Amino acid sequence: MADWGPVLIATVLFVLLTPGLLFQLPGRNRVVDFGTMHTSGLSILVHTVIYFGLITLLLVAVGVHIYAG
Template identity: 65%
Template sequence: MMADWGPVVVAVLLSPGLLFQLPARTRVVEFGNMQTSGLSILVHAIIYFALVTIFLIAIHIHIYTG
């Protein structure tokens, strides 16, 4: 049985809000702030969905193990 690890790898590498926050509370972009607003969660969710869709559906990234 082969498992497809492509979606897992893409999701971990594109974790929203891990490296930067867009929009931040005091600036447009802040790095390593660790304080997330509701608007920032919404923006990151939209960007995350778009990138995961592009990488998994349009480019067909698949990593099989087994």
């Protein structure tokens, strides 16, 4: 049986935390911009740190496992 938890969690978080898709932290004009589809180097860095923190929390601390088969 394959453990699809890490693959699914990583894919969903990657899509949701793409800078500019849902939100951008920090934004160009404000602290948070929503749905701008623009990005910056600082925004990429902040979203990377958030992604790393959430994926570490979900996969290591919580231990999400999804088995198929």
